[in-house]
Amino acid sequence: MAMKGYKLPHEVPWDDIELGAIVTEPGSASFKRTGDWRTEHPVVDKEKCIKCAICWLHCPDAAITPMDDGYFEPDLYHCKGCGICAAVCPKDAITMHQEVEQ
Amino acid sequence: MTERVVLEASHAVAEAVKMANVDVVAAYPITPQTHIPERLAEMVADGELDAAYIPVESEHSAMSCVLGSAAVGARSFTTTAAQGLELMHEAVYIASSHRYPIVMAICNRALSAPISIWCDHSDAMSCRDVGWISVFCQNNQEAFDMTAWAFRVGEDPDVMLPVMVNLDGFTLSHVTEPLLLPDQKDVDRFIPNYEYRLALRPESPTSHGGFGLPDIYSEVKYAQEIAIRESLGVVKKAWEEFASIFGRSYQPIETYKAEGAETLIVTMGSLGETAKMVVDGMREDGVAVGHLNIRLWRPFPFADFREAVKGVKSLAVLDRAYSFGGPGGPVASELKAALYDVENRPKIVSFIGGLGGREVDTPVFEYMVKRTMDISGTGDSFLYEPLEVRGLETGSGVRG
Numbered sequence: 013m014a015m016k017g018y019k020l021p022h023e024v025p026w027d028d029i030e031l032g033a034i035v036t037e038p039g040s041a042s043f044k045r046t047g048d049w050r051t052e053h054p055v056v057d058k059e060k061c062i063k064c065a066i067c068w069l070h071c072p073d074a075a076i077t078p079m080d081d082g083y084f085e086p087d088l089y090h091c092k093g094c095g096i097c098a099a100v101c102p103k104d105a106i107t108m109h110q111e112v113e114q
Numbered sequence: 115m116t117e118r119v120v121l122e123a124s125h126a127v128a129e130a131v132k133m134a135n136v137d138v139v140a141a142y143p144i145t146p147q148t149h150i151p152e153r154l155a156e157m158v159a160d161g162e163l164d165a166a167y168i169p170v171e172s173e174h175s176a177m178s179c180v181l182g183s184a185a186v187g188a189r190s191f192t193t194t195a196a197q198g199l200e201l202m203h204e205a206v207y208i209a210s211s212h213r214y215p216i217v218m219a220i221c222n223r224a225l226s227a228p229i230s231i232w233c234d235h236s237d238a239m240s241c242r243d244v245g246w247i248s249v250f251c252q253n254n255q256e257a258f259d260m261t262a263w264a265f266r267v268g269e270d271p272d273v274m275l276p277v278m279v280n281l282d283g284f285t286l287s288h289v290t291e292p293l294l295l296p297d298q299k300d301v302d303r304f305i306p307n308y309e310y311r312l313a314l315r316p317e318s319p320t321s322h323g324g325f326g327l328p329d330i331y332s333e334v335k336y337a338q339e340i341a342i343r344e345s346l347g348v349v350k351k352a353w354e355e356f357a358s359i360f361g362r363s364y365q366p367i368e369t370y371k372a373e374g375a376e377t378l379i380v381t382m383g384s385l386g387e388t389a390k391m392v393v394d395g396m397r398e399d400g401v402a403v404g405h406l407n408i409r410l411w412r413p414f415p416f417a418d419f420r421e422a423v424k425g426v427k428s429l430a431v432l433d434r435a436y437s438f439g440g441p442g443g444p445v446a447s448e449l450k451a452a453l454y455d456v457e458n459r460p461k462i463v464s465f466i467g468g469l470g471g472r473e474v475d476t477p478v479f480e481y482m483v484k485r486t487m488d489i490s491g492t493g494d495s496f497l498y499e500p501l502e503v504r505g506l507e508t509g510s511g512v513r514g
Contacts, residue, residue, distance in 0.1 A: 021330035026337050031274055032213035033334045034312045035321035 020044065042090070046073070050093030052108040054086045060105035067097035067106060115297050122290045123257040123281055124149035127193070127219045130261035132163045133301040134217075137188035140168040140179035144198040145231045146283035147221040151193060173198035177205035177218075184214035185322050187310030189265065192216065195283055196223035196237045203240070209276040210245030211338060212322055215268030215308075216276040218246075219261060221287040222383065222434075224470040232471020233283040235383065235434035238411070239444045245338055247277040247345060248412040250382040255293040257281050259362060262301060267352045269308045273345045280411075284471070286384040300359050342413045349410060366415035367422045368407040371397060375404030377486050378423065378460075380431040382408045382445060385474055389432075392479040403483050408445065416452050423453070428461040430486035432479075433498070434468045441514070442466075442498035461490045467501030478502065485509065 020043060030036055061083055068076045068084050075091040076084050098106040127150050141151035157163035170176045173194050180190040194202065199220060209216050222238050224230040247267060251257045264277035281287055312320050326334055357363040370390050372378060379389045386407045396403045406422060423429060433443025441447040446464030453459040463486040468474040478501060496511025
């Protein structure tokens with residue numbers, strides 16, 4: 013995840029916080045890693061996928077990402093593993109897989 | 115050209131807002147503040163004031179509205195009292211947390227219940243910890259001066275905090291007396307044009323009101339706390355500038371006939387005028403009494419206060435609000451805290467009175483002075499003494 017020198021909140025000392033904690037970096041919430049909350053992750057089976065984009069429409073975190081080839085892949089930096097993509101897929105092309113400690 | 119005019123204090127506030135060239139006024143009328151928004155609405159309607167007057171459906175909307183206008187960098191004003199202040203309460207915190215220099219006049223009024231439209235300071239005390247700079251006025255001239263000063267201080271790049279100007283409901287807000295209205299050119303010199311660096315603009319996007327996880331919240335709050343503490347320097351500097359332009363001098367803590375005084379009456383707000391009259395009378399009778407006015411309530415001027423009470427034996431502190439089940443009057447308990455580590459500190463006697471518009475006239479102040487002097491001699495101690503409560507024997511101190 014490119015952050016262009018942007019500091020995450022836990023890296024900022026109190027006297028370096030912008031006035032009123034106002035955020036001057038548009039879209040900076042995307043820098044926050046939320047993918048580590050997950051207990052399951054989605055896996056897309058391209059054999060079954062018909063590129064209908066229903067998973068992309070329903071993902072509450074905008075973590076389903078359209079790829080150049082027209083398929084969709086989960087952005088695991090942000091995906092919280094809610095499973096909505098798998099539930100709404102009309103072709104059962106998405107399955108949820110348990111996270112395991114390496 | 116400075117003009118000597120006769121104005122109601124509420125209208126003096128409106129004049130100051132107009133001369134500060136405010137951009138947005140959003141307010142909901144509530145007794146006893148009504149004359150301020152009424153006059154401002156009239157000024158806008160008559161073309162005297164080039165501002166947006168936004169009539170809102172509640173005080174919560176009034177504060178929310180000026181949060182929005184402040185976010186785009188507009189000079190913004192609102193005004194309320196009592197229940198109105200309580201209704202806008204959650205948004206009041208946001209103004210200081212976002213560091214928006216909104217100015218708000220509060221015509222201090224007792225909180226319900228029972229419903230009372232009259233003055234005390236329970237509304238101001240409910241906003242003690244909201245992070246706004248807070249001043250109290252004693253007369254109409256001060257109502258004008260503090261309102262104009264509030265814009266100058268709040269918008270200072272080294273401060274950037276909202277400011278509340280407290281004036282006692284009715285006993286000040288509705289009083290008509292002469293005051294000096296300064297020349298517009300001098301006001302313009304005192305309150306420079308305001309540019310908000312972080313204003314919401316499509317070409318330089320910013321997000322106001324972001325989410326603060328536990329990993330940043332403490333740092334944000336500490337930055338806010340240091341900002342209001344360090345605003346004291348600008349507060350004083352702005353009063354010095356004010357004095358050099360307009361000729362009237364203000365201090366965070368002001369004393370009257372304190373030299374050689376054994377006891378000081380301590381007040382905030384318009385009762386200071388009565389207290390000074392009492393001091394004059396008692397001094398003629400040879401009683402060593404003076405007066406201390408707390409003009410600046412937040413940030414509390416600890417060093418100025420400690421300096422002002424050096425060598426004084428006792429303080430008779432009048433609070434116009436309860437801290438229910440707490441340590442006594444909120445002002446008195448704060449003063450006690452301010453002096454806890456000071457050697458040879460004066461004895462503080464806390465009185466609670468003037469609630470819900472109850473008169474505090476000269477005999478009450480004379481009683482407070484005598485009682486304070488007596489107690490200082492006996493070493494008796496209690497949390498506070500309620501003043502003039504029917505059915506309660508005079509001198510009944512409430513103990514913890």
